[in-house]
Amino acid sequence: MSRQAAVVGVGQTQHASRRADVSIAGLVREAVDRALLDAGLEHRDIDAVVVGKAPDMLEGVMQPEQFLAGALGAHLKPLIRVHTAGSVGASTALAAVTHVRTGLFERVLAVAFEKQSEGNAMWALSPNLPFTQPLVAGAGGYFAPYVRAYMARTKCPPHIGPMTAVNARQNGGRNEYAHLREPMTLDDVMNSPVLWDPIRYGETCPSSDGACALVIASEEAALRGPRRPAWIRSGASYAEAMWVPGRDQVSPRAGKICAKAVYEGAGITNPWKEIDTAEIYVPFAWFEAMWLENLGFCDPGEGWKIIDRGEQRMGAHLPINPSGGVLCSNPIGASGMLRLGEAALQVMGRAGAHQVDGAKTALGHAYGGGSQYFAMWIVSNER
Amino acid sequence: MIGRFLAGLKEDKRIWGQRVAGQGVVVPPVGYSETDGSAGGDWVEVKPTGVVTAVARVHRPIPHLHPCAEPFAFVLVKLDGADTALAHVVRDHLEQLRIGSRVEAVWAPDAERHGSIRDIACFRVIS
Secondary structure, X not given: OOOOEEEEEEEEOOOEOXXXXXXXXXXXXXXXXXXXXXXXXXXXXXXXXXXXXXXXHHOOOOOHHHHOOOOOOOOOOOEEEEOOHHHHHXXXXXXXXXXXXXXXXXXXXXXXXXXXXXXXXXXXXXXXXXXXXXXXXXXXXXXXXXXXXXXXXXXXXXXXXXXXXXXXXXXXXXXXXXXOOOOXXXXXXXXXXXXXXXXXXXXXOOOOEEEEEEEXXXXXXXXXXXXXXXXXXXXXXXXXXXXXXXXOOOXXXXXXXXXXXXXXXXOXXXXXXXXXXXXXXXXXXXXXXXHHHHOOOOOOOOHHHHHHOOOOOOOOOOOEOOOOOOOOOOOHHHHHHHHHHHHHHHHHOOOHHHOOOOOOEEEEEEEEOOOOEEEEEEEEOOO | OHHHHHHHHHHHOOEEEEEEOOOEEEOOOXXXXXXXXXXOOXXXXXXXXXXXXXXXXXOOOOOOOOOOOOOEEEEEEEEOOOOOOEEEEEOOOHHHOOOOOEEEEEEOOHHHXXXXXXXXXXXXXXX
16 A cells, blocks of 8 residues: 555536436536546546445435446446445545555546435435434434534534634635535524524535546556646545444544544644645534534634634635535535545645635545544645 | 437437447437447437337236336337337237337327327337
8 A cells, every 4th residue: 555646637517406407327427527537538547436425315226336337437347336424425535545555556536426306315314213213303403412512512602603604605606616606694694594403594505416526546647647636645534333432423533533544644743734725524514613623623622713713714824615615515425525626626726716825735524424434635736 | 418319209209319339329318338438429310110129018007106007018129220229118919019029109199298208108019
């Protein structure tokens, strides 16, 4: 596992609540075509394909990776599926990195998608179980108590979630692929209905159709490409069990361990100083403050103060989610890969209107399940 | 992609396929090659007649689930001019239906064609 790997192509779809103009295969191909074009490659240049999406129940299509083999250009090539719930897009990219770093493959296509309009992601994962009382919570209902616990623990004031949501939307407005781009004011968010106390409608991610694709290449192959690649300095994914006694759902240990692993792998000792921008998985606005702490950008209890001071805005010390993040586009399976792909675009200097000036080192982060699965990478403009 | 195929069924009762690398003429077209991933090429019209390559009879249809209320057969039809087979149904003269039977498309009336595969109401055996 000594070879270096790099991102040489990034592609994503236009994200929207309902992409009725394309099938799942068509959606995925939109991202793949763009990633290959970006890398200056064709399907025949790809040695293996890794595909990820959130649970099959979300669209009700069993093992979609198999019927998508042809659309992905995977005919007679190695093809595997990755599944780590909401973090899957990031885990999928990391699996492709491992494919390359082992030396078995030169160029691997990583693809992740979700077509939420074809199913019911909110309730698909709330089935009746024979020995558990269903809580009929949905995704937001599941995470709302974690947010409450965070607020109680850190004395986080009530305007932090709305401030985060407003900033995300401001960033999303500069991202041509984002699903939600209309600006919101603090009042808009504060006056939006509470969906799951304390989470308001304006602090909630949309349901999106979308896909993302990355081409991961070996060092040698990356240097032959037409563009400056994003070098993958480190990557890691960690899981933790749901019902472990004493588990801290607000700042899970697996997240801390994963962050430590990617910082060590990239030679980073002070992430707040050494990382220029981060794309982190924030499906409900409050999670931005929570993850700033979990990721070690600050001490426990200090995350919301970074947001209160505006230090995570564009042009400030550590721009978080310049793309608008999950709060502006949430094709669940693809959301994690979008975080990693956006981080790569930043260090390539190709993030367009949401480029962070001079970004050299970036973190891409995703989480999934009940804050259980974490996958991250550090990318850099230098090897 | 599929829109052009469905528009053909709805508007002028014509069936369009696409000539795709490594696969010949694909009907219905999906817009890409299953064999090498390349984007699909030229549009080619195929005939509304063809040969049955597979048959599965349904003796007791399930109401509101199967496409026909009376006994029918699912068939794969390789239309004349196509290299792939289209999944559809045969309703009548099931006793004559065999692999190798020649069939032709039976169109839904003008007012009942909405740009769907059911714009072809069914296929019927011609020999």
